Amino acid sequence: EDSSLNAFASGIDIKSYTITLTTGIIDKLDDAELSAVVGHELTHIKNRDTRLMVVCIVFVGIFSMMMHVISRILQSMWRTPRRRSSRKNDGAGAGLVLVLIILLVWATIGYFFSTLTRLAISRKREYVADAGAAELCGDPLALASALRKISEAPGLACVQRSDLAQLYVIHPDEEFDNDMGLTGLVAKANILFCTHPDTPERIRLLEQF
Numbered sequence: 001e002d003s004s005l006n007a008f009a010s011g012i013d014i015k016s017y018t019i020t021l022t023t024g025i026i027d028k029l030d031d032a033e034l035s036a037v038v039g040h041e042l043t044h045i046k047n048r049d050t051r052l053m054v055v056c057i058v059f060v061g062i063f064s065m066m067m068h069v070i071s072r073i074l075q076s077m078w079r080t081p082r083r084r085s086s087r088k089n090d091g092a093g094a095g096l097v098l099v100l101i102i103l104l105v106w107a108t109i110g111y112f113f114s115t116l117t118r119l120a121i122s123r124k125r126e127y128v129a130d131a132g133a134a135e136l137c138g139d140p141l142a143l144a145s146a147l148r149k150i151s152e153a154p155g156l157a158c159v160q161r162s163d164l165a166q167l168y169v170i171h172p173d174e175e176f177d178n179d180m181g182l183t184g185l186v187a188k189a190n191i192l193f194c195t196h197p198d199t200p201e202r203i204r205l206l207e208q209f
Contacts, residue, residue, distance in 0.1 A: 001022075003024040005149070005169075006024070006025060007020065007038070007169050008041065009041040009042075009045050011050055011051075012054060021034075025169075028150075032139055032142040033142050036134075036142040040130060043128065043129040044129050047125065049128075053125075056118040056121055067107045070104045074097070077097065119192065123191070123197045126196055126202070127202070127205070140207070141206065151170055170196060170199055
């Protein structure tokens with residue numbers, strides 16, 4: 001019961017797969033457009049995208065946890081008062097700090113690239129779901145029209161969690177156009193950190209389907 005325009009698939013197996021639609025999107029779209037949106041979400045389920053994204057998030061979470069734990073250990077060592085000790089103990093302590101710093105750098109790099117990989121997979125699966133909906137309904141223009149209506153007035157509050165945002169039809173906080181000056185390399189760099197492809201590009205591909 002929500003006036004926002006949204007639909008998403010969730011679940012990790014045949015018993016838990018679910019498609020959720022807001023009352024807003026049901027009221028706003030016509031039957032053909034709504035069928036196309038449902039087809040998009042059904043394709044996510046057919047391709048097991050929701051389960052795939054859970055796995056991706058777990059990998060990102062592992063690196064994130066490692067960064068957090070190592071950072072806390074280093075902070076604790078830094079704050080602990082040093083006592084007089086032998087050179088042997090000093091060398092061991094310095095060696096431990098060096099190992100922890102190397103692990104922190106490795107975990108940070110792993111977190112960065114696993115995040116980029118997760119976002120790239122999310123964008124790719126959106127394109128695949130669009131194509132699946134077009135084939136399932138036999139009307140790619142219906143989904144293009146639905147995306148256009150949703151992007152014009154999604155009515156969605158700011159989505160703070162990217163693991164939830166990637167399940168939305170459109171993530172409005174990631175929408176950008178030429179008025180923002182995001183062109184060329186800047187636009188390409190920006191899209192790397194988005195959970196969804198640019199909506200105008202999705203519409204263009206559907207209209208050429």
